Amino acid sequence: MELYAKTVQELVEKAGEDKILFYDDIYPYYTEEDLEFNKILKDLEKAGIEVYETEEEYDEIVLSQTQFLDLVVGDKEPDELDLSKLEVEEIEEEVLGQIMSTYTARVDDPVKMYLKDIGQIPLLTADEEVELAKKISFGREAKEQLEYMRQEGALSPSDELELQRVIDEAEYAKHKLVEANYRLVVHMAKKFDKGSVQFMDLIQEGNLGLMRAADKFEYERGFKFxxxxxxxxxxxxxxxIADTGRTIRIPVHMNETINKMGRIQRQLTQELGREPLDEEIGKEMGITxxxxxxxxxxxxEPMSxxxxxxxxxxxxxxDFISDPNAITPEDHMIDEALITALNEALETLTDREEKVLRMRYGLLDGRNYTLEEVGKEFGVTRERIRQIESKALRKLRAPSRQNKLKEVYNNKRR
Incomplete structure (x- = not known):
């Protein structure tokens, strides 16, 4: 545990002030079969560290507000080409209405009820959106100020009351901003609705992403929320979908690797005109x-x-899958023949000799009794039982008794 805690601490320090890591930063600390990778990701997330598979994923998918805008726009106003590259969609009220009517007409009751509820929430105007975003921003500042003043011991009751009021207003503003965009989540979830995950589950995960966006949104940058x-x-x-869409769960980091390999495999198939070899795929991915x-x-994918x-x-x-542990009819017959031959051989001994051997070698009830336990059964010493056992075994080794047992046993070994 100390080594694991040290590993997590090193990664947190490596993330620095940006609090960002990539899988390549984590790979040196574990092997591909190690089950601690997901645990590392969860602990890093608790520490406020964002982890991405590659720098490309970070740049193209989940940029922070500042880097997102600086990369796309820089000092210029965003033009149509920039936005088309980003594939960011502006969802108008009419479009959302069409989506709502489509789903209301064809999905089950829980989804209908949800869509009906969010359909009654009015959309925000640009001015209303900015006003809510300002309150959220003020709330962030108030929360930081409240914590600072508490640490410094300079917090008066009136200051605490006022700061808490601003924080409460920010939480309410965040709620209003989020609920006004629930229909955007429905629109996005529709694109991912392939049946592997329940539609309402997709909406729930999308809503979590929506709330995260509300936490990080900075209205000053000029983009719509x-x-x-x-x-x-x-x-x-x-x-x-990556986490729960399969019958057997695959960690997110491996699912992204699988998708990457699929893209490279399709690309090589087009270039080579045939299915690529594992070595060729590995060369492109930088792995063995x-x-x-x-x-x-x-x-x-598992099959039922x-x-x-x-x-x-x-x-x-x-019905068509053989059981490698199943006994074949031939082996079953040989086992039956061996048991019969063994019983016949034991029956040629005295009753006491037969029972001693059966108890000592598990032929009575499947348990191997000790010399002392058998001695108690017959009321004699363990040494006497050892003598009876040795004598009985010598009798069984006689050719007249041994030949039939040998024949059956040798057939079983073939």
Whole structure:
């Protein structure tokens, strides 16, 4: 545990003031089979560290507000080309209405009720959005000031009351900003609704991303909240699918690696005109062929043993899968013959000799009794039992008794 805690602490320090790490920063601390990777990610998240697979993912998907705008816009106003590259969508009220009517017409009752509820929430005007964002910003500042004044011991009751009022107003403003954009989450969830995860679960994960966006949004940058929130919603939904969309869960970091390998495999297939070799895929990904095979194995989708097979579908897949531990009819017959031959050989001994051997070698009830336990059964010493056992074994080794046992035993070993 001390080594693990030290590892997490080193990673936190490595993240620095930016509080950002990439998978390449973490890989040296674990092996691919190590089950602690997800635990490391969770502990880093608790420490406020953002972890991304690659720098490209960080740049293109989940940028902080400042870096997001600086990268796309710089000192200029955003033009259509910049926004088209970002694939950020402006969702108008009419479009949202169409989405709502589509889903209301075809989904089950819980979703209908949810869509009906959020459909009654009015959309915000640009001015209202800015006003709410200002209150959220004031709330962040008030929270920092409140903590600072408490630490310094300079917090008067009136100051605390006023700062808490600003914080409460910020929480309410955040709630209003989030609920006004619930329909944006529905729109994003629709794009990811492929059946692997329940639609309402997608919406829930998207709403978590929406709330995260509200925490980080800075209205001063000039973009609409929906433009910024789109990225956080998409990330929340996509990661939820990666985390829960499979029958057998695959860690998020491996799911992203699987997707990357799939893209490279398709690209190489187009370039080479054939299926690429594991070595060729590994070369493009910077990993070994063995690692490629490992990724392929864990990416396989499980199949149900109850899947119907055949034209009439009267059989299941389980009917055609052999059990490597099952006893074949031939082995079963040999086992029966060996038991019969052994019983016949034991029956040629005296009753006491037979019972001693059966108790000593588990032929009575499956348990091997000690010399002392057998001695108590017969009321004699353990040494006497040892003598009886030795004499009985010598009798069984006689050719007249041994030949039949040898024949059956040798057949079993073939």
């Amino acid at each position: 929906s433009t910024y929130a789109t990225w956080w919603i998409r990330q929340g939904i996509a990661r939820s 062929a063995d690692k490629v095979q490992y990724i392929k194995r864990i990416s396989r 043993l109850e899947n119907p097979v055949g034209e009439e579908e009267d059989s299941s897949l389980a």
